[in-house]
Every structure is written in C-alpha cells, then in structure tokens.
Amino acid sequence: MAPKQNTAAEMGDTRRNIIKAAEGLFMEYGYRAISTRKIADTCGLTQPALYHHFPNKKSLYVEVVRNYLYEMQTGLERIIKRHPDLEDSLYRVTRYIILHQPKKLSQMFHDIEYEMTVEDQMMISQCWSEAYQIPISSIFERAAAEGTLKDPDSLKATTSIYSHIFMSMLSHPLPGDSKTLDQRARLYTEVILRGLSVENM
Amino acid sequence: MAPKQNTAAEMGDTRRNIIKAAEGLFMEYGYRAISTRKIADTCGLTQPALYHHFPNKKSLYVEVVRNYLYEMQTGLERIIKRHPDLEDSLYRVTRYIILHQPKKLSQMFHDIEYEMTVEDQMMISQCWSEAYQIPISSIFERAAAEGTLKDPDSLKATTSIYSHIFMSMLSHPLPGDSKTLDQRARLYTEVILRGLSVENM
DNA sequence: CCTACCGATCGGTAGG
DNA sequence: CCTACCGATCGGTAGG
Numbered sequence: 001m002a003p004k005q006n007t008a009a010e011m012g013d014t015r016r017n018i019i020k021a022a023e024g025l026f027m028e029y030g031y032r033a034i035s036t037r038k039i040a041d042t043c044g045l046t047q048p049a050l051y052h053h054f055p056n057k058k059s060l061y062v063e064v065v066r067n068y069l070y071e072m073q074t075g076l077e078r079i080i081k082r083h084p085d086l087e088d089s090l091y092r093v094t095r096y097i098i099l100h101q102p103k104k105l106s107q108m109f110h111d112i113e114y115e116m117t118v119e120d121q122m123m124i125s126q127c128w129s130e131a132y133q134i135p136i137s138s139i140f141e142r143a144a145a146e147g148t149l150k151d152p153d154s155l156k157a158t159t160s161i162y163s164h165i166f167m168s169m170l171s172h173p174l175p176g177d178s179k180t181l182d183q184r185a186r187l188y189t190e191v192i193l194r195g196l197s198v199e200n201m
Numbered sequence: 202m203a204p205k206q207n208t209a210a211e212m213g214d215t216r217r218n219i220i221k222a223a224e225g226l227f228m229e230y231g232y233r234a235i236s237t238r239k240i241a242d243t244c245g246l247t248q249p250a251l252y253h254h255f256p257n258k259k260s261l262y263v264e265v266v267r268n269y270l271y272e273m274q275t276g277l278e279r280i281i282k283r284h285p286d287l288e289d290s291l292y293r294v295t296r297y298i299i300l301h302q303p304k305k306l307s308q309m310f311h312d313i314e315y316e317m318t319v320e321d322q323m324m325i326s327q328c329w330s331e332a333y334q335i336p337i338s339s340i341f342e343r344a345a346a347e348g349t350l351k352d353p354d355s356l357k358a359t360t361s362i363y364s365h366i367f368m369s370m371l372s373h374p375l376p377g378d379s380k381t382l383d384q385r386a387r388l389y390t391e392v393i394l395r396g397l398s399v400e401n402m
Numbered sequence: 403c404c405t406a407c408c409g410a411t412c413g414g415t416a417g418g
Numbered sequence: 419c420c421t422a423c424c425g426a427t428c429g430g431t432a433g434g
Contacts, residue, residue, distance in 0.1 A: 014419095029315060032233045036413065048415080049419050057413065086398070106307035106373065114230060140397070150397055156384050165370055165392055172307065172369040174362060183357050191366055195396035196341070196351055197287070215403095237429065249431080250403050258429065 015053045017043050023064045027102030031061055031111040062120050065108065066127055072100060073131035080135050086143040087193060090166075093136065094185040097170050105171045136163035166192050216254050218244050224265045228303030232262055232312035263321050266309065267328055273301060274332035281336050287344040288394060291367075294337065295386040298371050306372045337364035367393050 021042040025034045036057050040047040054060040075096055083089040102108065112124055140159035143149035152158045169192060174184055222243040226235045237258050241248040255261040276297055284290045303309065313325055341360035344350035353359045370393065375385055 030231070030233070030311065032231070033315065035411075037411090046420060047413090048421085051414070052419065104307065104311060106305065107311055109373075110231065110305060110308055114234065143398075148399055150399055155388055155391055156380070157388055161375060161388070162397055164373070164375060165389070168370050168373040169366055170369075171373065172310075172365070174365060179357070187356055187358055187362070188366070190356055191396065192392070193396045193398040195392065195394045196363055197344075197394040198349055198351055236427080238427090247404060248429090249405085252430070253403065 011053070014043070014045075018045075018050065018053055018060065019064055019067055022060055023068060023102070026061060026064055026111070027068075027104065027108060030107050031115045058116065058120070061111070062116065062124065065112065065124055068102065069124075069127040069131040072097075073127075073135065075100065076131070076135040080139060084142065086139065086146075086148050087189060089139050090192065091185055091189045093139070094170065094188045095181060098173075098181060098184060101170070103173075132167060133160060133163055136166060139163075212254070215244070215246075219246075219251065219254055219261065220265055220268055223261055224269060224303070227262060227265055227312070228269075228305065228309060231308050232316045259317065259321070262312070263317065263325065266313065266325055269303065270325070270328040270332040273298075274328075274336065276301065277332070277336040281340060285343065287340065287347075287349050288390060290340050291393065292386055292390045294340065295371065295389045296382060299374075299382060299385060302371070304374075306368075333368060334361060334364055337367060340364075 018039065022034070022039050025039060025042065036050055037047045039060075040050050050060070054063065076093060079092045079096055080089055083092055112121055116124070137159045140149055140152075140162045144151065144159060149162075152162060169188060174187075179187075219240065223235070223240050226240060226243065237251055238248045240261075241251050251261070255264065277294060280293045280297055281290055284293055313322055317325070338360045341350055341353075341363045345352065345360060350363075353363065370389060375388075380388075
C-alpha cells in the first residue's frame with residue numbers, strides 16, 4: 001500500500017482547508033489553547049501531516065492572521081471607496097466589522113504580542129495597519145477635511161487615535177443577543193459621532 | 202532538620218503574596234501561559250508549596266479575580282458617591298480605571314469564559330457586575346434622570362449597554378505612550394459624551 | 403514547606 | 419500522508 005501522495009492542486013486545497021480550520025479555532029480559543037492535533041483532527045488529517053504544509057505551528061498561525069487581515073482590508077476598502085458620507089461610511093464599516101470579526105480580536109492581539117517573534121510582529125502590525133488603521137483613519141481624514149469632524153488637534157489627538165478608539169468600541173460584542181445587526185451598527189455609529197450627552201457643546 | 206512550618210499569620214502573608222504575584226502574571230500573560238512553577242518562583246516557593254494554600258491552579262485564579270474586582274468596586278463606588286456631576290464623575294472613573302486596570306481586561310474575560318467552570322463563571326460575573334457594571338450604570342442612570350443624558354430608549358439601548366460600550370472603549374490602551382493620564386481620560390470622556398462629529402443634532 | 407515523582411499532553415521528527 | 423516515537427513541560431500527589 002503506497003502512502004497517499006497528493007497532486008499540487010490537492011496540496012493547495014488541503015493548505016486552504018488547514019488555514020480556515022485553524023482560523024476558527026485560533027481566533028476563538030487562542031494560540032496556546034489549540035493544539036496541532038486539534039487542528040489536524042478538524043481537517044481529517046494526522047498531526048504530523050500538518051508539517052508537510054507548514055514548517056511549524058507558529059508559521060501556520062502567521063498565515064491565518066495574514067489571510068484574515070487581507071480579507072478584511074479588501075472588504076473595508078471597497079466599502080469606503082463607494083460611500084463618501086461620514087455617517088453612512090461608518091455605519092457600513094461597523095456592520096461589516098461586526099459580521100466578519102473573529103469572536104475576540106483582542107485574543108489575536110495578545111497571541112501576536114506574546115507568542116510570535118519580533119519579526120512576525122512587525123510584519124503583522126504592517127498588515128493590521130493596512131487592513132484597519134489606514135482605511136478607518138481615511139474616513140475620519142475625509143470628514144476632517146470637509147469640516148464635519150472635530151479637529152483632532154483640539155482634543156490633542158489624531159485621526160489615527162480616533163480610529164483606535166472606534167475599533168476598541170467594536171472589539172467587545174454587546175451582551176444582549178436580542179439586538180439586530182442593524183441596531184447594533186446604528187448604536188455604535190450614533191455614539192462615536194454624537195456621544196451620549198444631551199447638551200451638545 | 203525539621204521542615205519549615207509557618208504560623209497562621211505567616212500563612213496569611215504567604216497567601217496574599219501568592220495572590221498578588223499571580224495577579225500580575227495571569228493578567229498580563231493569561232491563565233494558560235502562566236505555569237504554577239512560574240508563580241511559585243516569583244514568590245520564592247517551590248511549586249508543590251502552592252498547593253498548601255490553594256487546592257489547585259483554577260481556584261488560585263478565581264481568588265485573584267475576586268480580589269481584583271473587589272478592589273475595583275471599592276474604588277469606583279467611592280468616586281461615584283463623591284462626584285455627582287456626569288462629566289466630572291466619568292472623567293475620574295476613567296482615570297481610575299486606566300490606572301488600575303490590568304494590562305488586558307479582555308484577557309481576563311477570555312480566561313474566565315474558557316478555563317473556568319460554569320459555577321465559577323456565574324460567581325465571577327456577579328462580582329464583575331458589582332465592580333463595574335452597576336457603578337458605571339449608576340452614573341448614567343443619574344444623568345438620565347437629570348435629563349443630561351440621551352434617553353436610552355431612543356437609541357434602543359439601556360444604561361447597561363451604555364456602560365458596556367464605555368468599558369469597551371477603555372479596554373484597549375491607546376498606543377501613543379506620549380499622552381498623559383489626564384489627556385487620555387479627557388479624550389475618552391469627551392468622545393463618550395459628545396462624540397467626534399461637529400454638527401450636533 | 404521541601405524532595406521526588408507521576409501521568410498527560412504538548413510541538414516536532416524519523417522513516418517510509 | 420501515515421505510524422511510531424522523542425524530549426520538554428504541564429498540573430498535581432506522596433510522604434515526610
């Protein structure tokens with residue numbers, strides 16, 4: 001019985017399967033909590049077979065993150081290009097992020113900070129910046145130029161800090177699951193743009 | 202040579218030392234990433250000695266979280282009782298939380314959700330509610346009664362959701378370390394109360 | 403509170 | 419892509 005050997009096309013399929021299975025597991029439970037055996041089981045492989053596609057666990061994780069961030073970047077850039085209005089753009093971006101964000105984005109940050117090498121951290125933080133920071137900051141930049149946004153200098157901030165705060169708001173899902181996606185997105189947009197107080201100014 | 206045996210008072214000291222050492226480690230690196238040996242080393246003990254003070258790793262973690270949440274509750278209640286004004290109160294609470302919050306609060310949530318038993322989760326979520334949710338909601342409740350806060354119903358929300366969003370904003374520290382504590386707290390207070398847009402209403 | 407040690411599980415390798 | 423296996427590390431226990 002010859003051991004199974006796949007064609008190049010099948011290899012590529014298997015590789016994509018592994019990345020998608022690992023994405024779901026890593027993002028929900030974290031890097032340390034997921035063993036290579038668990039990932040292999042989910043794909044219907046034995047654990048050593050993973051090492052035919054990736055040199056080690058860490059580089060599989062890096063591929064998962066790169067792949068996820070690239071998809072997010074593509075999605076956000078598409079929305080922002082098509083919707084120039086500040087509130088409309090923020091609402092659509094919020095919807096998109098809530099829908100596509102892995103359960104715990106902060107889990108991902110933690111794993112990158114404590115489990116990856118410095119080189120990987122730098123590469124990933126570049127991808128992160130291109131996927132989230134730059135697209136969202138560009139919304140605020142555009143609005144600041146139009147005069148519909150508070151001048152960042154007046155708050156001793158920047159549009160980059162604005163986008164950081166906005167992303168933070170979205171990173172912990174609201175507890176009440178009764179609300180619709182639309183309601184959640186409208187609530188976040190309202191709060192980030194106009195705040196909670198009644199008397200404005 | 203008789204093995205070392207401590208008095209009851211010394212036992213209590215050792216216990217507190219363990220909790221404080223474990224707090225720093227667990228909150229920064231996460232439950233799984235910190236071994237019982239690492240905690241013991243930090244306290245100058247051998248690993249099996251920990252089991253003289255706590256039945257297992259999980260119950261030590263639970264004590265760490267309870268202790269942390271209780272200190273936070275005391276601090277927040279004291280501030281809120283003394284400062285009735287909405288903006289003033291939020292500013293002081295923000296300062297206090299930034300100063301006393303463990304590096305990654307979301308790390309704590311993840312560990313509680315995935316590493317603790319359901320019974321411990323229920324007990325801790327009770328403590329969490331008393332430490333954060335109830336005190337911060339009470340600020341918003343008071344302001345809503347005064348009419349200085351947007352009616353939660355009008356946004357299909359509640360003061361509890363307001364406080365959840367507010368806490369989310371604070372849970373990821375701002376990247377630029379150049380800003381002072383005061384600047385950070387003022388920025389958060391401004392954004393949560395009045396938002397980022399210029400035209401209000 | 404220590405020394406000595408256990409069974410389980412981990413990431414990764416050898417060899418086919 | 420599989421079987422078989424390694425060294426390291428983990429949480430926890432025995433016994434004094």
